[in-house]
Amino acid sequence: MTGPRTIGVDVGPTNTDGALLVGDAPAATVKVPSAGHPVDSVRTAVAALLRDAPRAPRVTHVAIGLRSAAHAVTRREGLTRVGVLRIGGPVSDAVPPLAHWPADLRTAVHAGSAMVEGGAGLTPADATALDRDAVARFAAGLAGRCDAFAVTGVFSPVDDTQEHQAAEIIRREVGADSFVGLSAGSGGLGLIERENSTVLDAALSRHTRALADALTAALGALGLSSATILVARGDGTLTSLEYLRLHPGLALGSGPAGTLRGAGLLTGLTDAVVADVGARRIRVGLLAGGFPQESRPGLVIGGVPVSFPMPDLIRVPADDPDAFEEAVDRMQPGAARLPLVVVGGGSAALAATRAPAAHVLLPEHGLVAGAFGAALSPVGGAHERLMRAGEAAGTDAVDEVREGARRSAVRAGADPRRVVVLPVERVPVPYLPGPAFSLRARAVGPPSPL
Secondary structure, eight states, X not given: OOSOEEEEEEEOSSEEEEEEEETTEEEEEEXXXXXXXXXXXXHXXXXXXXXXXXXXXXXXXXXXXXXXXXXXXXXXXXXXXXXXXXXXXXXXXXXXXXXXXXXXXXXXXXXXXXXXXXXOOSSGGGOBOOOHHHHHHHHHHHTTTOSEEEEEETTTTTOOHXXXXXHXXXXXXXXXXXXXXXXXXXXXXXXXXXXXXXXXXXXXXXXXXXXXXHHHHHHHHTTOTTSEEEEEOTTSOEEEHHHHHHOGGGGTTHHHHHHHHHHHHHHXXXXXXXXXXXXXXXXXXXXXTTEEOBOOXXXXXXXXXXXXXXXXXXXXXXXXXXXXXXXXXHHOOSSSOOOEEEESTTHHHHHHTSOTTSOEXXXXXXXXXXXHHHHHOOEEEEEEEEEETTSOOSHHHHHHHHHHHHHHHHHXXXXXXXXXEOOOEEEEETTSSSOEEEEEEEEEEOBOOO
């Protein structure tokens, strides 16, 4: 086999899967018990792959699907206390920040919050000047009491200038090294979901920083210090460790997203229902156009409504065949049924119980589908712009959104010479005055060469 070597790892709750590829062909696969810490699991899987691998060119990149960020949120462990700033004044104070969070998570995360005058609008005439003094007082009051801040401005998907201004003021008051998350980079248009996502980004900042440092050290000790380390993200693409440090929430949903991608890559399908069969539960998702169908509005993590891109999944007990059949039916997008791809540790046993006439695929290497999905996924980026109906949405606006998505992918670690921008989506936003709509683009590309 010839071609560059890449490694994919999927750290699951019970087992950690690994695949070493030469080009697109598997050279070695492993399944090892997951250790107490995800980095220990990655180290064990990668060491086993390197022992089993044939001699070939050096490993160019290692891509990893993780669930540790989700576990930190659901278990309330390793989270950073966050100062929460909302820019918007009276127009945005109907629901205070973190109002509906579970009490234990709010206690673990919330260091203090404030709502200050300011905020962009759907047009420049709707904007309100930022109360810079109020921002400075808020930051100074929390200096030494928290390590991270989350800044959310009304209509920042239209204009995020005031979020950046607030971040500069905060860093001046508390130190340049403080983590300051901005909601315009968290995706989503709804104020509350976008703010919640930004707060969780900030709350995960210390956890993610420690994880990134530990992964770099562990893989360097295995002789992979020259390999690029990438982490799977919830939309089925990858991101660099450096970009993940800025946007920790991108790793939420990364394990399931990689498994859905891997199921498609192992079967050659771009559209399919996928069942990932574990020891205790089955996750059923939809692969559409080669990527996971993203969760519909109303996504909740750890009891908190958020706007992160994550796979739309139905989870059922592994020992409940009726629930499984219902989940597969619900995930079918229409009357013309898509094939069902069954992967994961319990895939063979489940597939054997299906009716012979059912279109069920059990791919080779399906036991480690998540590792394949990580190894072969592209680096991704996205950009979204909110617009009022009647506002010019011609070539200039579309080009702006496309370029924003391209820049996002490059910042996440994609090769700038090989980024492809996917078709721009236009989605109505009925709950805003206007009416209004959003333009959204995604871009993908292979990892940037070293």
